[in-house]
Amino acid sequence: MRFRRRILNPLTELTIAGLLVVLVLVVDDWRFSLAVLLLLVLPAAATSGRAVHIAVAFGVLAGPMLMFLLLLHGLFYPEGERVLLDLGPAAVTAEGLLFALEMGTRVAAFTGLLLTAALSLEVSELLETLTHRGWNRKLVYVLGSALGLAPLVADRAAQITRAQQARGLVVTRSPLSKLRALVMVGRPLIAGLLTDAADRSRTLDARGFAGTGPRTSYRADTDTAAQRAVRWGLLAVVVVFTSWWYVGRHT
Amino acid sequence: MNSSLTLPSGTAAPSTRRILLIAGAVVIAATYLYLVLVQPAEIAGGAGTPAGLTTLLGFLGGGALLVAGILPGLNTQAVVLMPVGIALNISFGQLAGTLGLPIYLDALGTVLIGVLAGPAAGAATGVLSNAIWGLFNPFALPFAAGSAVIGLLAGLAARWGMFRRLYLVPVAGLLTGVVGGLLAAPVAAFMFGAAGTMGTNAIVAAFRAMGDTLLVAATKQGLTSDTIDKLIIFTVVALIVYALPRRTRNAFTFVRRHRVLLGASSGDSGSRDESAAERK
Numbered sequence: 001m002r003f004r005r006r007i008l009n010p011l012t013e014l015t016i017a018g019l020l021v022v023l024v025l026v027v028d029d030w031r032f033s034l035a036v037l038l039l040l041v042l043p044a045a046a047t048s049g050r051a052v053h054i055a056v057a058f059g060v061l062a063g064p065m066l067m068f069l070l071l072l073h074g075l076f077y078p079e080g081e082r083v084l085l086d087l088g089p090a091a092v093t094a095e096g097l098l099f100a101l102e103m104g105t106r107v108a109a110f111t112g113l114l115l116t117a118a119l120s121l122e123v124s125e126l127l128e129t130l131t132h133r134g135w136n137r138k139l140v141y142v143l144g145s146a147l148g149l150a151p152l153v154a155d156r157a158a159q160i161t162r163a164q165q166a167r168g169l170v171v172t173r174s175p176l177s178k179l180r181a182l183v184m185v186g187r188p189l190i191a192g193l194l195t196d197a198a199d200r201s202r203t204l205d206a207r208g209f210a211g212t213g214p215r216t217s218y219r220a221d222t223d224t225a226a227q228r229a230v231r232w233g234l235l236a237v238v239v240v241f242t243s244w245w246y247v248g249r250h251t
Numbered sequence: 252m253n254s255s256l257t258l259p260s261g262t263a264a265p266s267t268r269r270i271l272l273i274a275g276a277v278v279i280a281a282t283y284l285y286l287v288l289v290q291p292a293e294i295a296g297g298a299g300t301p302a303g304l305t306t307l308l309g310f311l312g313g314g315a316l317l318v319a320g321i322l323p324g325l326n327t328q329a330v331v332l333m334p335v336g337i338a339l340n341i342s343f344g345q346l347a348g349t350l351g352l353p354i355y356l357d358a359l360g361t362v363l364i365g366v367l368a369g370p371a372a373g374a375a376t377g378v379l380s381n382a383i384w385g386l387f388n389p390f391a392l393p394f395a396a397g398s399a400v401i402g403l404l405a406g407l408a409a410r411w412g413m414f415r416r417l418y419l420v421p422v423a424g425l426l427t428g429v430v431g432g433l434l435a436a437p438v439a440a441f442m443f444g445a446a447g448t449m450g451t452n453a454i455v456a457a458f459r460a461m462g463d464t465l466l467v468a469a470t471k472q473g474l475t476s477d478t479i480d481k482l483i484i485f486t487v488v489a490l491i492v493y494a495l496p497r498r499t500r501n502a503f504t505f506v507r508r509h510r511v512l513l514g515a516s517s518g519d520s521g522s523r524d525e526s527a528a529e530r531k
Contacts, residue, residue, distance in 0.1 A: 021307070022304065022307075022308070025301075025303040025304040025307060026301070026304055028303065057387070061388060061389070061390065065390070065443065068452045069443075069444050071452070071456075072444070072452055072455060072456055072459070073444060075456070076456050076459035076460050077459070079464075090460065099444070100444070103443070103444035104444075106303070107442075107443055107444070110389060110442075111389050111390070114385065114386075114389035114392070115387075115389060118385075118386040118387065118389075119387075136319075136322055136323065138322050138323070138325065138330045139318070139322055139379075141330060141334075142330065142333045142334050142337070142379055143379070143383060145331075145334035146333070146334035146337035146338055146379070146380075146383050147383065147386075148334075149334050149335065149337075149338035150337070150338045150341045150342065152338070153335075153338040153339060153341075153342045154341070154342040154345065157342050157346060179483070179487070182346070182356075182487055183487060183490050183491060183494070185346070186343075186359075186487065186491045187490075187491050187494045187495070189339075190339070190363065190491055190495070191495050191496065191499060193335045193338075193339070194332075194335070194367075194495070194499050194502075195499060196335075197331045197332055197335050198328075198331075198499075198502055200331050201327050201328045201331040204327055204331065205327050209327050209330075210326070210327055242304075246301060
């Protein structure tokens, strides 16, 4: 189960996923989207070592979306002319079903590509690559800090909710009661987070966060010159292909 | 208090940053105009049209340009606040689900940072929030430009003193929701075929049944859902900010300089005088 593919740098994986998303949007054909999904995303997710994690996330995010697409466009597509089934205000049309198929495969490929890349990467390795590549230090800090804070904030929110419930907070079905609960949980949560942030701000300033000099990283650079070349090369290929697809193909 | 005494306060040249900001705003506006004006042919045509690509690259790229222009100019205090806002967006988005609220609440952190640290920090928080959330939920990614505008408008509303008069807060939220809804509609329509949650889907289906094009239906749905969502978010943020200890909320340079909140100037209780708080 601990079999992780550790061939490429996270930045390279994200770049490849992003460029494939661009290709899926450019070609905009359900057969191409389906091919990307089955021939690239599926093997990549299966060998990532986090296949179950990716599958669950994909199901939770894309599942309802695909169902809604089918319902929405399968039943309500006023532009459709070939009516397969008339249901009064709703009508099943061939054009609507085709649109749902095209959107559905596109959405599935988009979700699959990005989720597979994001869920199989090591965040710390990504941040360290960005530092070595000279990305804005503030940006790298915001990325790393937000990813670290998110589970912490969720934890603290749950704790505060339980504490307020112990003090008599009861959430009824009325929206006003829910809104009150939101403020009762939000106020101590945000007050605590802001105090922490003020402390961090002073600590960072004392350590020269605002300085502009060059930085060193404790961790070694896992990025290679070859991967950098591959990233730029792939980007160039996608740009050339896209311009040919929209301009050159028709002339 | 925020500027370091020992290090030179070197940032990118202001002119470069201004060019990036203008470029970002132009890209986002041009993307929106292109999508809205060219839309009728696009959505019926289906395959072979660059609407989806334009939506993703235009809104995400415009957002990236905005961040590149804003980030070098922010002080440490604002930079440290941004991850807090992003984490709040994510956890309140989830909390709205667990409380069973029919709204998203996923811009609460963005609005909070806009109010406490200003429009620039708010806009950058919006973009980065969607970019980071996009790692776990790719559907958030193309909505980055809309989030930037929400953070920007929240900051501007705070700067123009709308948070000093509590009855203006819901109005500011409503207006922000209108702009946010308009910007989100083409993303929903061209990237995802207007599929969203159960509630938003029912609204889109109703407008489609009346014969609206997909973009018009998505826009009407956005205007309905986003205005209510932002109205509630602005109100909740105002309630929370006013309930914070005075020392905490007065610690923010933006809040003090622009007298964002009632009694935010000097800390004495006599500063509730409206005329004194009007203009310095």
